[in-house]
Amino acid sequence: xxxxxxxxxxxxxxxxxxxxxxxxxxxxxxxxxxxxxxxxxxxxxxxxxxxxxxxxxxxxxxxxxxxxxxxxxxxxxxxxxxxxxxxxxxxxxxxxxxxxxxxxxxxxxxxxxxxxxxxxxxxxxxxxxxxxxxxxxxxxxxxxxxxxxxxxxxxxxxxxxxxxxxxxxxxxxxxxxxxxxxxxxxxxxxxxxxxxxxxxxxxxxxxxxxxxxxxxxxxxxxxxxxxxxxxxxxxxxxxxxxxxxxxxxxxxxxxxxxxxxxxxxxxxxxxxxxxxxxxxxxxxxxxxxxxxxxxxxxxxxxxxxxxxxxxxxxxxxxxxxxxxxxx
Numbered sequence: 001x002x003x004x005x006x007x008x009x010x011x012x013x014x015x016x017x018x019x020x021x022x023x024x025x026x027x028x029x030x031x032x033x034x035x036x037x038x039x040x041x042x043x044x045x046x047x048x049x050x051x052x053x054x055x056x057x058x059x060x061x062x063x064x065x066x067x068x069x070x071x072x073x074x075x076x077x078x079x080x081x082x083x084x085x086x087x088x089x090x091x092x093x094x095x096x097x098x099x100x101x102x103x104x105x106x107x108x109x110x111x112x113x114x115x116x117x118x119x120x121x122x123x124x125x126x127x128x129x130x131x132x133x134x135x136x137x138x139x140x141x142x143x144x145x146x147x148x149x150x151x152x153x154x155x156x157x158x159x160x161x162x163x164x165x166x167x168x169x170x171x172x173x174x175x176x177x178x179x180x181x182x183x184x185x186x187x188x189x190x191x192x193x194x195x196x197x198x199x200x201x202x203x204x205x206x207x208x209x210x211x212x213x214x215x216x217x218x219x220x221x222x223x224x225x226x227x228x229x230x231x232x233x234x235x236x237x238x239x240x241x242x243x244x245x246x247x248x249x250x251x252x253x254x255x256x257x258x259x260x261x262x263x264x265x266x267x268x269x270x271x272x273x274x275x276x277x278x279x280x281x282x283x284x285x286x287x288x289x290x291x292x293x294x295x296x297x298x299x300x301x302x303x304x305x306x307x308x309x310x311x312x313x314x315x316x317x318x319x320x321x322x323x324x325x326x327x
Contacts, residue, residue: 008099008327009090009125010320011083012137013116015068016159016182016287018048018082019314020090021321027314028090035082037063044078047085055204070179071105071134071161072112076119083123091124100125101324103316105161106133107177132323134158134316135165135175138285141319142309146170151273152280155262155298156316157288159183162258164265166273174268178261182288184254185210192250193229197240201229210291214247216255217293217300255294259301266302281305285315 010021013033020029031048038045040061046054054064067079091098100120104113117129138156139146146152147170156163159182165175186206193199193206201209205227213225222244231238262282266274282304284295289312299306309315 007091008101008324009087010101010103010317010324011086011120012103012134012314012317012320013068013079013083014158014316015066015071015161018086019317020086021317021324022090023321023324026321027317029086030313031086033068033082034064034066035078035085037065037078039063044081044085047082055202069160071158071177072108073115073119076115080119080122083119087124097124097126099130099324099327101130101132101320101327103134103137103320104131105177106135106163106165106172106175107161130327132320133163133165133172134161135163135172136167137316137319137323138163138309139165139167139283139319140322141311141315141317142283142285144283150280151269151276153265153269153277153282153304155258155282155284155286155289157181157258157284157286157291157294159287162261162286162288164261166265166269166277168273168276173270173273174265176261176265178257180254180257180261181286182210184257185214185251185288185291188251188254189214189247192246193227193240193242194232196246197242198232199227199229199238199240200232201227205229209242209247210251213242213244214251215244215292216248216251216297218248219244219293251291255291255297259298262298262302266304278304281307283307283309285309285312287313 008023012019018033032052034051036046036051036054067075073079120129139154144152152167162181165172189206228239295306
């Protein structure tokens with residue numbers, strides 16, 4: 001019967017990337033949350049990495065779109081097509097009906113939560129589709145003792161949302177979900193190039209700059225890099241040289257917003273748990289936590305030891321996978 005119904009799945013349905021965990025196998029898929037649509041026939045042409053390569057490079061009748069925005073579903077039909085495509089890659093059996101756990105932001109509304117469950121059901125999941133809040137999944141996946149009566153603080157920075165939570169006795173004691181994360185940092189870099197150099201760059205270039213050069217804390221040695229794009233005045237290709245100092249100033253706004261959210265959650269935390277956090281520190285997870293110097297920035301602003309999780313990109317889906325194994 002289990003073979004007929006299909007293997008159980010845990011899915012981190014992220015704004016930037018979707019990661020799939022299969023019970024008994026581990027992580028089997030990590031693809032960008034992008035779908036390429038042929039607008040003439042309203043049909044998906046590609047999903048994941050193949051579709052992302054089309055971003056900014058498609059002819060007029062093909063749209064490469066992200067079906068999730070700020071951690072929630074923005075386009076139901078496209079999200080269903082994407083999820084169906086990913087499930088088909090994982091399951092070779094056409095009629096497989098896997099049990100499914102999906103990660104959702106802690107600030108999700110009832111309507112948004114139902115939309116996630118419905119899109120999974122339409123994509124082929126068995127009812128009921130279970131959900132787990134991202135900060136809880138991140139804490140489990142990072143190896144924190146979430147069931148213990150001690151305060152554990154986790155910050156999960158994704159593409160669309162940042163989740164800050166203090167967890168004790170298997171529940172979130174204090175938490176905050178804000179719609180400022182990796183995408184806003186990318187937008188700040190695009191705005192810097194446009195404002196200071198009249199240079200138009202795409203999201204992919206901004207993401208590469210963020211990974212290679214951007215930092216939230218001063219570096220021992222500041223670096224420079226050449227950036228290519230389109231001259232917004234003349235319309236011709238153009239290249240500029242940009243420094244890590246300029247990038248740090250550009251992304252200061254979204255970084256400060258994330259730090260303010262951390263401070264707010266600490267202020268809401270009961271004193272006994274705050275004392276635990278001073279001892280155990282803060283754990284960073286998610287792709288956004290890979291920003292250079294972010295751990296040092298948060299440690300300096302809060303006075304608490306801060307570290308990245310051992311596997312920050314996959315902490316959420318690994319935690320969801322452990323939850324799936326316990327069902």
